[in-house]
Amino acid sequence: MTFRSLAARVAALSAAVVIVATPVSAQKKYDTGATDTEIKIGNIMPYSGPVSSGGIVGRTEAAYFKKINDAGGINGRKISFISYDDGYSPPKAVEQTRRLVEGDEVLFMYTPFGAPSNTAIQKYLNSRKVPQLFVVSGSSKFADPQNFPWTTMGWLPSYRIEARIHAKYLLKERPQAKIGILYQNDDAGRDYLGGLKNGLGNEAGAMIVAEESYDVSEPTIDSHIIKLKASGADVFINIAAPKFAAQAIKEIAVINWRPLHILASFSQSIAAVIRPAGFENAQGIISATTMKNPGDKQWDNDPGMKAFNEFMSKDFPEGDKNDLYAVAGYGMAQMLIQVLKQCGDDLTRQNVLKQATNLRDFRSEVLLPGIKINTSSTKYTPINEMRMARLTGEKWELFGDVISSDVRE
Template identity: 65%
Template sequence: MPAVTGKLAAASLALALVAASASTASAQKKYDTGATDTEIKIGNIMPYSGPASAYGIIGRTEAAYFKKINEEGGINGRKINYISYDDAYSPPKTVEQARKLVESDEVLFIFNSLGTPPNSAIQKYMNSKKVPQLFVATGATKWNDPQNFPWTMGWQPNYQSETQIYAKWLLKNKPDAKIAVLYQNDDYGKDYLKGLKDGLGAKAASMIVIEESYETSEPTIDNHIVKLKSTGADVFMNITTPKFAAQAIKKNSEIGWKPLHFLNNVSASVGSVMKPAGFENGQDIISADYLKDVSDPAWNNDAGMKEFLAFMTKYFPEGDKLDKGTIVGFAVAQTVVQVLKQCGDNLTRENIMKEAANLKNFRTEALLPGIQINTGPNDFAPISQLQLEKFKGERWELFGDVISADAGG
């Protein structure tokens, strides 16, 4: 009898071990729609056409980077299936493409979709579906709202912080400035404008002499520039996307208006803005940055820049290395790869957001020295530091210290 009892006990133990190993295996691998043992399906929406088509190069760079990752074996053995659609920077089209990605293509999440109005149009939908809207390609402050929108997270420094930094600089160096503001008439432009006013504080009403808005449907903004000049303003706050930024720089030169010119970071691209506008027309423009610039010889022997250039040469040789969109796409793709690595075999949408909110002092070497990516459950703003820069010759020259958004206002 004892022998039988012993056998039963051994059999029970064996069954328990099998059950335990099975539960361990299932605990190790957790998937939501869009993830399998071999694939991670990522959706993206970019303006490959329309008024903001200059940004389309970001999506193409990301596609090239994921190709690189796949050729190197993928992430934890899984290949990335990157599906990117054009929305022409039109919010109704963005809604259509987001639904297609979530409901037809069944992606695990949508990554780095571009533009403030387009992302605003799908934010409630993405959160109601509980599908991550991760590292959106816009610096609007609204993306850092984990309490109300736990499935949406930004990536780049926010717009309000950037113009607050410009405002602080003006208050210190040119307190009697007469500021003319040109801004895009949407959430993107208004976010920048709010930051400027907040940064100037009580002096905003006296220092800002005109606030002029334009629509993305306008073919040219020349008439707005002429109107701004007529006010006698000696500071120009240029809150525009690349096509219109280049137009503004050219028109300033044509009509001989030479104010102290601030250009928002999202248009501070040598390739897509400064070169088309004419280098001679962009001298001494001030902007701010968080990424290394290919045109700056300071990075000639930098390991991170060498890594970026080697990637471009092999995987995206037709891409313009001088276009800021390429290094943006490279850096944000590296960030999402880090998140997926941290997820391991738990590729649920909930865990994607959990790990996106668990980045600690992460650096892609495309970032300027001293700038790190940090997130937390209550901090959905990965990058919150910038450094001022001035355009000289054919490149941007950094000046001053790295400024945190908090210090900037």
């Protein structure tokens, strides 16, 4: 065989290998809920009920995904965002989730809202190997990859992480504090309380002088606030959902109690909490945050906040751009887009989970400088750092440096 004929056979064989290999390497993989043209995503939100103010998260996400679809979608696929109201009711959450998974056949669940609802659907989704991504709850039970590898992953720091950050702040700034705590009588409230005690360590017994829990069925929490004042507490930690957090702010003003007031981050919303409570009643409240506040003048020339404000004006004009729930919905939507981009043409549930647990130094445009998102197969808490902020006038003003919880979950 001549060299020329041998070279010709090698070239032909190589071409054959390319012809055979190319379709395999470019093969698309889909599970239920994904096609060449569509990605179905399921969601439940409290559009009604006691925490209906949280529904702005879902509405913001829907508007953001429409914006993405209008620009061509993700890798040529449009996002079908199917969101149902569960009224913050666990039985309704189960019903709507089954409808989404078994009826609508979504690829995965995304940002279901609240600890009660997510607790109710966690085992079901995990047993069916349906990812339950970026839940809108900071409960540590939603960061348990050993027992629930398919579910669940939050977005914001867990309640335990946030509580430890508050504890770290108090140990430094108010080591002689007498602390009174109001918390919701559920897993989320107890989780936050546990994180606070853990962060205070050996000082918890001496510093915490009173604890009051409330149920969401209570019409008012005024009596709890009166008891906390009577305890002699000079620091009040308000671990209440928006409706009750606003009530607490009002009642503190009515009874002329003047403690250092620390507010849980999930009730920072100007629109849902501070404005209803009265700006005059909320001055000096402090909280921890991870996000830029849209009402803060320091972000007027920030490219990320300019993009957010433009989105709100153009794509979601009925929304309130000063509502931190809208900021959170925008940030979580950007995080999901990153995951879907990383998935490429492998839109299986397993790969969606793989990419969600492989985010490296990702930054949403609305996160504060210095705060980045990192996940892994053993780390289901994307954010572990926060900054303190103080309510001044009609906006939150940042102070101090980024604070780490010192414990990675």
